[in-house]
Amino acid sequence: MAPPLVLDIDGTMTRPDDSVDPRFFDVLPEWDAPVVVATGKAFPYPVALCHFMYVEQNVIAENGGLVLSGEQVSKNADGEAARRVAEEYVAAGYDLGWGPTDMVNRWRETEVAVARDQPLGPLAELAAEHGLEVVDTGFAYHVKSPGIEKGVGLESVAQLLDRDPEEFVAVGDSENDVSTFGVAGESYAVANADEKAKRAADVVLDESYSEATLSVLDELRSRA
Numbered sequence: 135m136a137p138p139l140v141l142d143i144d145g146t147m148t149r150p151d152d153s154v155d156p157r158f159f160d161v162l163p164e165w166d167a168p169v170v171v172a173t174g175k176a177f178p179y180p181v182a183l184c185h186f187m188y189v190e191q192n193v194i195a196e197n198g199g200l201v202l203s204g205e206q207v208s209k210n211a212d213g214e215a216a217r218r219v220a221e222e223y224v225a226a227g228y229d230l231g232w233g234p235t236d237m238v239n240r241w242r243e244t245e246v247a248v249a250r251d252q253p254l255g256p257l258a259e260l261a262a263e264h265g266l267e268v269v270d271t272g273f274a275y276h277v278k279s280p281g282i283e284k285g286v287g288l289e290s291v292a293q294l295l296d297r298d299p300e301e302f303v304a305v306g307d308s309e310n311d312v313s314t315f316g317v318a319g320e321s322y323a324v325a326n327a328d329e330k331a332k333r334a335a336d337v338v339l340d341e342s343y344s345e346a347t348l349s350v351l352d353e354l355r356s357r358a
């Protein structure tokens with residue numbers, strides 16, 4: 135039996151140009167165990183990804199702010215404080231950095247994301263004033279509650295799937311995957327991962343991006 139998987143999206147299922155590697159559309163529907171997609175992206179993105187891959191919708195979105203498994207959705211933060219941080223950041227003359235049609239935050243319920251070309255210092259200061267933290271995924275700054283993490287989300291998805299979190303094999307690329315690596319039984323950081331993810335992973339891969347993740351899946355399959 136293949137082990138259940140928990141896969142990050144950006145930097146892990148994607149190629150260097152940010153596109154999802156189409157090979158997952160063949161590999162994951164055939165996977166012989168649950169697949170959980172765990173991302174910092176807003177809820178509709180991973181739900182749509184599962185939908186179009188035609189795999190069961192086991193989703194951790196917004197870094198654990200929203201969790202979906204089977205018919206059950208849990209919302210683990212209200213996003214109020216994060217939205218206040220965003221308002222104060224903008225009132226201080228800064229910008230969230232996504233242009234007039236902000237699709238990054240449009241459906242975001244429990245946190246706020248800011249583009250990485252915007253100043254981090256004042257954002258981190260405002261977040262701290264509201265008891266929040268800023269996580270840098272390499273794709274965006276996420277203003278979130280410290281207790282909300284992908285790893286906590288994995289514990290609840292595992293429970294709903296009647297699995298032990300330790301059974302999961304995790305692949306990720308950034309500091310928002312550190313908590314997942316702490317909960318899963320086996321963890322891999324792709325070569326393009328940041329230092330925090332590399333330190334937290336059981337194995338740091340030589341390959342990068344989706345190429346690395348697909349190699350892990352090949353190896354797991356040959357083990358099964």
Ligand SMILES: O=C(O)COP(=O)(O)O
Pocket residue numbers: 142143144145172173174175176271272273274275308310
């Ligand atoms: O939304 C982001 O900033 C990163 O998304 P990821 O967690 O799928 O890598």
Ligand SMILES: [Mg+2]
Pocket residue numbers: 142143144145146271306307308
């Ligand atoms: Mg990532």
